[in-house]
Amino acid sequence: MNTAMADGRKADTERRRQRVITAVKNAAKNNTSISVSAIARQTGVDRTFLYRHRDLLALVHAAELEPARHDPAGASPVSLASLQADLANAQARNTRLVTRVQQMEKRLSELMGEQAWRESGLGAPADVEELQRTITWLEQRNVGLASNLEEREAELEAARVANRELTRALNQKGATDR
Numbered sequence: 001m002n003t004a005m006a007d008g009r010k011a012d013t014e015r016r017r018q019r020v021i022t023a024v025k026n027a028a029k030n031n032t033s034i035s036v037s038a039i040a041r042q043t044g045v046d047r048t049f050l051y052r053h054r055d056l057l058a059l060v061h062a063a064e065l066e067p068a069r070h071d072p073a074g075a076s077p078v079s080l081a082s083l084q085a086d087l088a089n090a091q092a093r094n095t096r097l098v099t100r101v102q103q104m105e106k107r108l109s110e111l112m113g114e115q116a117w118r119e120s121g122l123g124a125p126a127d128v129e130e131l132q133r134t135i136t137w138l139e140q141r142n143v144g145l146a147s148n149l150e151e152r153e154a155e156l157e158a159a160r161v162a163n164r165e166l167t168r169a170l171n172q173k174g175a176t177d178r
Helices: 002-030 036-043 047-052 055-067 080-120 128-178
Strands: none
Touching: 002 036, 002 047, 002 055, 036 047, 036 055, 047 055
16 A cells, blocks of 8 residues: 555656646746746646755756747847846945945034034134144243243342342441441
């Protein structure tokens, strides 16, 4: 009984295989849609049947990649490979554009942040460079004034010493004159 069942299953599998092969050939000849789902639907088999039989799956995929033999619209045939290449190119372009948009959003955010910072009054004034020059000039002037002050203090100290000596000399002369 087991061999009879096994033979029946083999025969059923072989019939389904023949239906798939015939459907792929007819679809290629008639320029109809060729895909795993379409062939499985047309032949009445489950898609898993095609995935279990790698040779049938390869046949379906090969037929998908074949360019159309006859295009009723007169345009050039479009193969699955060219459509996949177009899709890959579109996805790559999309990725590049997404990256560019992110860069632009970041830059816009930075510029808007700087503008809001300036307008709030919390940010540095717009004439920072002029203020830096003024600070440098004032620092240099301060150094010059400090140097002049030291000179004047030295001159004042020298005058005080001279004044003390003159006062002492006058006091001693007045004491001897008396």
